[in-house]
Amino acid sequence: MKIKMDNAVGPQVRTKKGAGGKLLPVLGAVSLGAGLQSATQFFAHIFDYQANLGGHFNHVYAPWSILEWSSKWYSHYPNEIMQAGSVGMMISTVGLLGVAVAKVVSSNSSKANEYLHGSARWAGKKDIQAAGLLPRPRRLLDVVTGKDTAPSTGVYVGGWEDKDGNFHYLRHNGPEHILTYAPTRSGKGVGLVVPTLLSWGDSAVVTDLKGELWAMTAGWRKKHAKNNVLRFEPATANGSVCWNPLDEIRMGTEHEVGDVQNLVTLIVDPDGKGLGSHWQKTAFALLVGVILHALYKAKDDDTTATLPSVDAMLADPNRDVGELWMEMATYGHVAGQNHHAIGSAARDMMDRPEEEAGSVLSTAKSFLALYRDPVVARNVSRSEFCIRDLMHSDDPVTLYIVTHPNDKDRLRPLVRVMVNMIVRLLADKMDFDNGRLVAHYKHRLLMMLDEFPSLGKLQILQESLAFVAGYGIKCYLICQDINQLKSRETGYGPDETITSNCHVQNAYPPNRVETAEHLSRLTGQTTVVKEQITTSGRRTAAMLGQVSRTFQEVQRPLLTPDECLRMPGPRKNADGNIEEPGDMVVYVAGYPAIYGKQPLYFKDPIFLARAAVPAPKDSDRLVQFAEAGERITI
Template sequence: MAQQEYGLQESAPRRKMRGWWFLLLLPVLALLGMSMATLKIASDYGFQPALGKPWFMLFGVPFYAPWSVFSWEGISRQSMDNAMTLGQAFFILPLLFILLCVVAFRRLKGNKSLHGSARWARKEEIARMGYFGGQGVYVGGWFDKNKNVLRYLRHNGPEHILCFAPTRSGKGVGLILPTLLAWEGSSLVLDIKGENWALTSGWRKAQGQSVLRFAPADASGAGCAFNPLDEVRLTSLEAVQDVQNLALMLVDPDGKGMADHWTKAAFAFFSGLILHCCVMVRSREGRMPTLQELTIMMSDPERSSAELLDEMMATDHAALFRGFAPDADERVGEACHIFIASSAREMASKAENEASGVLSSALVNMAIYRDPIININTSRSDFHIHDLMNHENPVNLYLVTPPDGIDRVRPLMRLMLDMIIRRVCAKMEFVDGASKASYLHRLLLMLDELTSLGKLPVLDKAISYIAGYGGKLYIIVQNIKQLNEEYGKENAIMANCHVRIAYAPNETETAELLSKMVGKTTVVEKKTSVSIGGGRGRSRSVNMTETARPLLTPDECMRLPGAEKDADGNITKPGHMLIFTAGQSAIYGMQILYFKDPTFAQRAKIPAPGISEKYPFGITDSLYFPRPAAWFAPETRAKREVAPVQPKSFESFLE
């Protein structure tokens, strides 16, 4: 049998019987015809005992062996002819009927996969994709027409998810909130408006989890604080790479790359300065410096930049290391001193104007850390990045900032995400030839409006391997144009997201992409033509034509029914959506509305912890300090070893 040269090939092709079924049918029809001929003769002779013993009785009628008609003697010619005519009729008429059906079927069927075989996924296919498993994040719903019920679709694999959803389309009520009201592991939530904290932190806290609200522009003191310099592994050989990663984000806060000389030179000098500042403050005060202290060291009006460079070159950093970290590897102090001194010496060798330009390039992006509120919220660490996946209970970090302040605090948010992603991907263990989870809890990175932070180069690279370290990305953007503007058309985000979700798009580029992703199908059309001759005769012909069309055209994508809203703009009915899974047919789904589900609605009503008139947003947890925290940075406490425990169930909380 020749293999089909187009379309999808079956993994285990079915063997078609072709004409074999017809050859098997012939002896069956022959036996049927002989049986009817035998029965006719037996009936004509009144079923005489002389005909022999019948095979069986059916409804009081004896049936003889089909070939008995050839062994009976003395049968009249007339009776034999009538019996043969009847037998031939039972042989020929069914055969003709079957042949006509086959011809008609082949004629009318057409080739339904000639130009494309795209179709919507069926229930059994959705089940094989694992979406009915009842665990993981929510990717939408699917309406079961047979049972007249909306079934939730959940994804619990390590693969990442990308969602295209315009603003006010229902992504929050249909994807983000249901997921955060059900996800059992740790989470990092980019929560620009703060509504995810307000509606989900209460339930997650009731589950025995820790909830942290990092709002760098919040002056209430009820949010958590995070000092990026606390993450520098100062007493290990990783200290240099840690300060270099920090310096890269501080001198290039927009992720545009170090294309010019000034930025590259600022990076080289700033890396050494950060490490020098860490060593000096740790030696003098027993703690890590803050970003404001780093800024002040660079722009101290009481000493010149030349004096700062002299201090960096003259200080015996190795001796300071031996003082505050006597048990550390001796190579660390020596390596740090060489790194700091060489960066200072390189800066000192530059002409005065060039050195001034380099210093200005390093300082220009540090102005945000002079803000007293920003300084308060970065003066200590209520958590460490390691805690997100390795604390005794899952930890949930909400990155909150008002939309009107996102441009100002964007560098800090980008810095935090860069550090978290790098640290998550820092360690992998292997046992018996296979990777072993080196964490207690998986980390869901719910990145709504990701492009509002600009391009994150580390994300563009880490998305291809972060799943192996326990990280699961759930990225939400408004459209493909927005994503391409930041990450380019050949971005790794689109290529590495196994599951893609789409609400009704509001611009043509995304609609065209979705139409291509759904694929093309073949439409078989039947055309009948009748021709009338000069006389009374006429002829009728039927032609089958196969034409290609997208399963969903771009304009149909843009007309995908959206969520219905009332006069106040509140969603009242769910809209339709598309769900794409790599290697599978697309799912034509329906949005979830969390407030229509009694379980979700009840969970969302649990208030954020510590809400009061004084603290309208609630009070965040702290893994190391009492809450509400003082505005001044207390002495850092040593991190304790913890063991995993079973979180409380929602049902036990209700009791």
Template sequence: MLAAEHLDQPVVGRLVARGLDDELRGSAFAVVDGLDGRTHHIRLSDLDAAGDSAPGSMVELRSFDDARGVRRVALAVRSDLDIDRQITASGATWLDRQAIARAPAPMSDSGFGGEVREALDRRAEHLMKQGLAVQRGTQVRFASNLIETLRGQEIAAVGEKLSAETGKPFNQTGGGEYVAGSYRQRLALASGRFAMLDDGLGFQLVPWTPALEKHLGRHVSGVARADGGIDWSFARKRGLGLSPTLSKGLSMAATKILWGQIIAVFLIVLTTTWAATEWVAWRLAFQPELGSPWFHLFGFPFYPPPSFFWWWYGFDAYAPAIFIEGAYVAASGGIISVAVAIAMSVWRAREAKKVETYGSARWAEPNEVRAAGLLGPDGVVLGRFHHDYLRHDGPEHLLCFAPTRSGKGVGLVVPSLLAWPGSAIVHDIKGENWQLTAGFRARFGRVLLFDPTNAKSAAYNPLLEVRRGEWEVRDVQNIADILVDPEGSLEKRNHWEKTSHALLVGAILHVLYAEADKTLAGVAAFLSDPRRPIESTLAAMMTTAHLGKDGPHPVIASAARELLNKSDNERSGVLSTAMSFLGLYRDPVVAAVTRRCDWRITDIVGGQHPTTLYLVIPPSDINRTKPLIRLLLNQIGRRLTEDLQAKRGRHRLLFMLDEFPALGRLDFFESALAFMAGYGLKSFLIAQSLNQIEKAYGPNNSILDNCHVRVSFATNDERTAKRVSDALGTATEMKAMRNYAGHRLSPWLGHLMVSRSETARPLLTPGEIMQLPPADEIVMVAGIPPIRAKKARYYEDARFKERILPPPALAAPKNVQADDWTGLALPPKIASAPAAPVASGEDDDTTDSERRQQPELSLSQPVENRQPVQNEFDLDGDHTDEDDDLAARNQRLTGIMQGVARQASLDFDDGMEI
């Protein structure tokens, strides 16, 4: 505790904080705001002594002498509810116990003690409204059975709620009753902590004790005491035995063990008898009267083993002392053989400690976790295991199933970013990770915030990442791939998406070569220029000298001619489809953020210091800005997996993608998981459930297959829980059945019969996975058994809390990043930007809508130019009744009506002509 403090009296108060004090020693600390008005800081021997209550709960610090006589201090939970919640709680709270206690805990008038005094008064007013207390003068009289009444009301209400959820009846318990069932979960109520016991036919709620936590999912039993407690009786865990129905092969194995036992005894007797023979011969100096040796070995004579008994019979009178010594040696063989026989019998009759008939699933041991390298000092944080951090520093990828608000941010993302030494790309939807980790990471590297909805964001222009030359077409096609699939949901493209893809490839290349605004917003403005029709725009693409003396770029000219070769209606549909993919970049903020490049892809891994890129997207703009984020990640992934040799000398890159299915299907990313680890790229993917992944990538995706490490929290999805349960495997357990027998009039049953049988059981059932305690998690690593671990919390570790620093201010970079296009000289502009040169002056149609020609080929003959109808609804035009007779007029009107109907229907297969 703090200097000059002693724990002679228990300290009761509100828990302010607790956590790890010394990682090497495993000690912990707790800070308690005491009722005495002081704040107490105490060091505890380990984290178990710190308890598992949340800050704000009521705790008591007690000192005691353990079994070894060592003075220890532990933190006991008195209520999981804070003071404010206890005032109106429906159960028997800590305030109620203080109010009726004969010797309540002393409390000061100031500080937390003053808060408790005020809370006691407000709680009394609440109980008076419920008829459980009355005001008599200055004193409050409480009901004599206050605690029992409140606790019974709360348990009944909670039991009724759980009964509705589980479909099983709730059974009340009373003093002296026998309680038994499978321990399913712990409930933190106002009246204390309670355990849910499920016996298959119903469930009970009984007071919880710490000893129960080791038996989660197992059968427990006990007797309820009159004071509300339980006298638990935990059966001693037995080893898994052999099945009583042995197969023929097992019977043969037992016979071999029996013969081995007989042979072992025989060899021991033979060896000691032979030793006695040689001992006596040596003591008698190998006299000739002993007879001829059986054989010689290394010059030493060996006699037959039973010769000792012949010599003893014939020569005992000459050397009785020597033969007594030999008898001792021979007799020792009998003692040793008996001991060996007994030991072998016990070994043969033992229960097997490990049975694997139905499966061998089990939890990993500490030495296995350590051998797998998961307790090292480096890598991303996975959780806690026996007071140590679980960390993974290999090149393999990781996947986590964690529902919303389950602690994945404070337990996985933030600790990993505060400990990862390399570069990182963080998908940060709400900007929480930027606020918590950017300040620390800015100390040893560069941090960038890319928010397309924030004008102060670091800018990035995807088009400037296109490399001029032999790579330009490939880079632009990759950009167009993402543009035409903004949601990542296309299995295959239709006609309009294919043709708009070709148009976008040509337009992007043209903008890079010939336009000043080399951005996606510039592409949108180029294709929708209000000063000229699309035919003139396409003509400019075909006639601009992109390559200088070599003339137009062949890919650009081909894309323009391909669109010009289509009919007006089809050309309009292709243009409309392409423009729909560029609508995001008409937003002036998005256009400004994508106008320049404050950083390049190679800077992330190739800079002098690591770079961290935070992709921050407000939740309200996730769907709208998804295409840009998908484009950015696709460019980074493709660029950094082009050259295997380039990974030397550059920083490792961590893709920390929280809620990654929200980005839609990234085909390249899914396939790249299989090989991107070889390029120094490591992915940490976090999803809420298996359904979320399958919605984005389909049921037969390879995301899970390529993730070496998988972390699962308590999930809310049955399919995810079933998948995790199957991955954990099946264990073989021994099921014991006890039968008591005796005379029916006997006061006791004198015979007990126990039968054991092997049964298959999942290591954790789907229901148990969905009911994991809030502090538990499951870590599955390929090659070792699964790990039952605890969740990490950065705010419980002082070392992590010290690294929470304010994020740096957003500012524009001082140096402009170089690229292949900004300094490129623009080709000369076409003066009038005609659609295409005309073959003869007789055609005045400047739109060239009826011509069909290919780049660099001679012009085709134009079709007859027809004047469009000025007003298709003026059926008579300039004709009058005097011009034609009635029959001719009707014929003309019929033709005009057919033309109007034809333009309205646009059915090209109706056999009519306009």
């Protein structure tokens, strides 16, 4: 029993089979046709149907003419027709013998399977175009003004050089998310972040560690992209926009308790490790009640509740804390009735032993210590914009969250609160019309989160990646390496789902072997042919007795971990500034990996012109306050 082996494995089974299996039958038919043609022309030659002009025919007959002539004239010219038939038979026999020999050789020859051990390969131009990363040609004059909508839009994910040495930007404009692996000082800012912010026209949220992105991109975004640019720098005394997290609580609705609980969860869990201790859990319950009480009381007093005021309420030296618990348990919050969540929190504290209640109170106050800084307290005392402005304002809004390195750790809880609220409040409503999603936003939102694992584990961010794209939110997440992302202590753990929900992953040359191994696995396995030469005979002989060469298909990674670690990085001068770009790899789900080249904004005159637009001295403000405290929307 003959078994037919199917060696076409992997994605290549989707490609159309070539015409190699039809070649031999075609050659056999050609041999028969050549025999008929030869017989026809020979018979014509016998009867001088051609002139003797250097051996060239002056007329060529159809191959089957010999068959017509033999049926008509065989009785008159049997010898001539037999001679012509003999010539045709000889030509056809020679051709068919050649086809038979080719068939025997083909059957007895080993056929290498180029996909035997893997089919990974580097992407070509057609692959990159199919993945949607190659833009249309740009028009320089219009792009400088920022008014040209004809070129392709989107975020920059890398660059690519074709066979002719031409450099192409790789841009992605779909709703899917992007994850970047780039070590510190590798050039991700000048190669990916700055070009994106100097071209993205819709709203954006940007984590700006040192304020560099504000300096290089805010000017163009305000002047040419027509964005309102907001600089939220809570640790600075001047120039920052103010934002009060408590203004985002949807008071008087069914969401108020849930909003406060989500806020307090971030306050008492600043690192995202979960509420593991008894004191965190009890402090959580207490702060939920106190913040709700502060909100209702401020509403009645026509004042504004803030986190500094909540801290002052708990740490008031002129008032016994027991009086606060009693006030919370008896105050008429809703139509003269005590709020159940507030009263329960107060009664829990009154029922606790004095020592335990003191420990719960001190734990709760410790989480609010950040807001005792008068600078931070002033910047969170009121809201000069609201979260919904990012996607629902008449003009796009770009929010820069600036936290300098010396303030990064202490400001982390506040930044976590802001990012959490952005995701929750902007991805809360979805309607459909005729089976299609109806957009409820005016502008798409790009969340450009550099060094996002440094914010700690944001569970809402990890979970929301699976659905926020449907609400017009596109995340561009940047981390140093895979270890930072999968860390059990400070990251999302080995079972994280962020990589699963990012359609595009790109990477600069890594520093850690774990990241190199991850990139190698993403690139895939390929099949290569190994040549082996065997010699036999005496070493002293004039000639070797025998030399044999064998070829064998073997497996290897298309990009090995050590090759990944040795990818050329950017070339820097003596001052540490980048002069020439290095290599990078880009992965798009469903397509071959792209071996690319890092883009550099300062190598492009368009980006240089845009980055030269001076940034505003102060942040824009979408809401101003009159002297009497009345909010005025701009």
